[in-house]
Amino acid sequence: MSDPAVTSGMQPLSIVPTHENGSSSGTKVKIGIVLIVSLILVFVTGLLIGLVISPLSKQEQVDIVPEIGPTLDIPTSEDKPSTVYNECDRTCRAGDIRICIFDWEVSYYYTMLTSSTGSGDTACENCPVNPNDCSNKGCVTLNGLKRPVVTVNQQVPGPKIIVCKGDTFVVNVTNMLNDMTGITFHWHGLNQFHTPAMDGPSMITQCPIPFATTFTYKMIANEPGTYFWHSHIGSNRADGLAGPIVIREVNDPHGNTYDVDDSNHTAFIQDWMNITQNTNYVEYLYGVGQNDPDFLLINGKGKGPAFQNATGNGSFFVPREVFHVESSMRYRMRVISNAFTGCQMQLSIDNHILLAINMDSYPIDPVPFDALISNAGERFDFILHANQSIGNYWLRLKGVGNNCEEHQELAIIRYMGAPEEDPTAPEISLTTPSRLLNAPERSTVAAPTIIRMINLTSRIRFDANQDVNRYYLSLGLQNPRVIDPRLRERKSIPQINHITFTFPPVPLPTQHDEVDQSLFCDARVASTWTNCTDIQCRCTQIISVALNQTVELFFFNGRPNGGCHPMHLHGFSYRIVGSGLLNGTYTPADIQALDMNGTFPRLQSNCPPNKDTVCVSHGSYMIIQFIADNPGWWFLHCHLDFHALIGMAMVVRVGTDEDLSGLIPPNFPRCNNFAPPGL
Ligand SMILES: [Cu+2]
Incomplete structure (x- = not known):
């Protein structure tokens, strides 16, 4: 050197x-x-005062999408996108290259909206006493506790962007945060090759998007892999402004390792606080707030405190996430960590050996493991082979590290034909994984075999x-x-x-x-x-x-x-x-x-x-x-x-x-x- x-x-x-x-x-x-x-x-609202900002109108932005702009000038494929679609989740095929339009409205929202919330919006109705109500459109359950959230289209996590390599995706972001807070979005892991203005960090590559205006992000999905989008202003990605991005490809180098790669097998994991971050951040700044999570979530779900019915009886919980699998099939699971504190999360699936094939959107030589640790911003793709007896199995997400060891959340891997009930295994597991992927250099987690990043080989x-x-x-x-x-x-x-x-x-x-x-x-x-x-x-x-x-x-x-x-x-x-x-x-x-x-x-x-x-x-x-x-x-x-x-x-x-x-x-x-x- x-x-x-x-x-x-x-x-x-x-x-x-x-x-x-x-x-x-x-x-x-x-x-x-x-x-x-x-x-x-x-203070973002303060930032907006006195600034001169002149975004294009939504109509102007949409009009320029097919004709001009830096992204379409960069050839990445012999195929040119020819048709505009509202979202593009599909089986990728050669020659089928699309322009995918996403319309996002950013707004404040509230969890567990029921008649008792007093908002007039009862999206969650009688959730969780009536479990079906928990999946009503507009019902955000999280851990069952009521709190304000910041959302895209009233969803937490936000909408998935699932496209094929070569697609152009266009996201029309309209800021309806009606306290006039500004907003920007970042596309975490996407390199923005030759589209530097689309990267999104506030005051690094762009001004905050002011209230009531629309900013259109446009980029080519030229790098297949697992990514996520999140707010890149303040800390409101920790209040709900984040969601998965998956770019699939026709000729996946690991295509022979799995049978199913669909949007139902993405695990968006994160730590969560029961308070909003704008106040918490200022308190933290002055040394009186805290930066430790209260909870972990899997796809915005977790088992919080028990509810009772109207007569004060029973014990009801908001739903955990369920991943459905079919016996003998191999699933490509995509795990995305939207953690925002130092909480490291250890993920494993009972009775199943997993096979890592991709990390941070790049293929690696496959590596078997029993548990992985994911830090804020990391992504791992692995193969879940449904080769065990038909039944229900826990997917375990455990906090490790000194500020979240007491936290755990569970999801269910449910085989087709298994009863709709919790796994019989205890919720608390003391099992030590024998092969631990991505343990930090100094880890509180012990395992007979530690697989560090540097031990892996890129394809x-x-x-x-x-x-x-x-x-x-x-x-x-x-x-x-x-x-x-x-x-x-x-x-x-x-x-x-x-x-x-x-x-x-x-x-x-x-x-x-x-x-x-x-x-x-x-x-x-x-x-x-x-x-x-x-x-x-x-x-x-x-x-x-x-x-x-x-x-x-x-x-x-x-x-x-x-x-x-x-x-x-x-x-x-x-x-x-x-x-x-x-x-x-x-x-x-x-x-x-x-x-x-x-x-x-x-x-x-x-x-x-x-x-x-x-x-x-x-x-x-x-x-x-x-x-x-x-x-x-x-x-x-x-x-x-x-x-x-x-x-x-x-x-x-x-x-x-x-x-x-x-x-x-x-x-x-x-x-x-x-x-x-x-x-
Ligand atoms: Cu740090």
């Missing part, structure tokens, strides 16, 4: 020149400006350039002495290389040159700042690389405890080329020096495993590489929402404005600071 100092050729975007003297007036002014901007950004070759642009990134919960007053009650703040990421006041691909450039800092330069352990340093931290450069990110987490940070990169699927344990506290320079001495060997494989989200647990390191062939400004962040919002994030800028020319739709909505003339 080359010396990064020689190979990088990078120039800082802009350096805060007085940074090493935290008491200088220049720094104070800059920090003050940044604080004000940050406060505005945290897709990786030809990295030996001229690697390398970055050492320390993930930490830090305790600087001088701290943003918003965070002063907190015991620690999540950062990368002791830098708090500041969201910019403009979306970057379109407007980065319109703001004070001193807001930005170059990640390599910032990693050498010396006093950030004492004074909280903050900037819009950027890694800037040339198009087609091979990039390596060396994540390390030197803390002795605290769980893992699932690091998610937009715009790319990366490869894991190294991982292991780390004992002690290190600076990026320390790690670089050790690395130059050969302390951290790289995987010698042409097919290292693909991921786009990977858990970097305490006392460990994880080395990833990718080829920066997709121009854009790509968010890189911890997928624990609160960590990302507080500042454990950065942006990978790939290429130049020239490389992006033609890839941003004309008239893309803009926003910025505003002041009347004459001031």
Whole structure:
């Protein structure tokens, strides 16, 4: 490997020149400006005040879909989409390429709407005393507790997007959050190759979509796999704004390993709180809230507290999820984790050995396992072979890690011909899986065989350039002495290389040159700042690389405890080329020096495993590489929402404005600071 100092050729975007003297007036002014901007950004409604936003109308957007736009200009198939459909869940066939239209209305909603809710909407009627009422249209049961939710089309989880490779999918998002909160959506795992403006993170690639307006996302489903969509503003994906995406293909390399791949065998799993996140986040920010889940959900279902009938008798529960299977058939199960806290979830199915075939949307050499652990943002596809006696079996989802070990949720695998009743096995299982897939480097779960990510082999070759642009990134919960007053009650703040990421006041691909450039800092330069352990340093931290450069990110987490940070990169699927344990506290320079001495060997494989989200647990390191062939400004962040919002994030800028020319739709909505003339 080359010396990064020689190979990088990078120039800082802009350096805060007085940074090493935290008491200088220049720094104070800059920090003050940044604080004000940050406060505005945290409160989305505040953000919208004073912004000039000019989205296209829904009619204009729909009209341009078939004719123009960057996505349709990028050929991905010899077949051209010719017909517009409302949704496209179907058996994929060669030559059948479609344009799939999804109409989404984002609105507040409420769980367990019954006559006693007082809303006038009784969607759930007498659920769960009358179980059929629980599946009424518009009835959101979750764990049976009443609470506000944020929804697409009044569903939690939100609507599934199921398309075939080569389809173009178009999502018309109309914001009807009538407290005027803004919204954006991200398509987690989709690389947005040459469609960087569709990626969705608020104030990274786009402005929030204002109330009552429609923003249309349009992209080509050119990468088969299992994904999910979620809100990428604030933390309201934890209040219901998320759902599965599945892109199937005609010639699946693992097509001979299963008989059934349908939309009924997707498990959308998540942690859940019994409170809404806008309040909880602010409380957490001030050190009085909590970031621990109350519950786990499988496809928005879970067994909560017991209900009684009108006469106060009986014991009734909202329904658990049931997956129906037919004896001897092999099912492709797709598991998607929409966790938002540090809750790691362990999934297993009683009496069944499972076969992993795909993770984070990329095929791997099949691996048998008994249980897997999924962190926030990760996806796993596995084969469930219904080869046991006809009956009911538990699918178990157990919280692991120190903030959710007490939580468990169950679903039922029901064989055709089995009675409609719970499995006979106890709800609590003390069985230890013999083969555990994706245990973090530091895991509280014991298993005779641990299968780590780096042990897996991708089915897709990786030809990295030996001229690697390398970055050492320390993930930490830090305790600087001088701290943003918003965070002063907190015991620690999540950062990368002791830098708090500041969201910019403009979306970057379109407007980065319109703001004070001193807001930005170059990640390599910032990693050498010396006093950030004492004074909280903050900037819009950027890694800037040339198009087609091979990039390596060396994540390390030197803390002795605290769980893992699932690091998610937009715009790319990366490869894991190294991982292991780390004992002690290190600076990026320390790690670089050790690395130059050969302390951290790289995987010698042409097919290292693909991921786009990977858990970097305490006392460990994880080395990833990718080829920066997709121009854009790509968010890189911890997928624990609160960590990302507080500042454990950065942006990978790939290429130049020239490389992006033609890839941003004309008239893309803009926003910025505003002041009347004459001031
Ligand atoms: Cu984190």
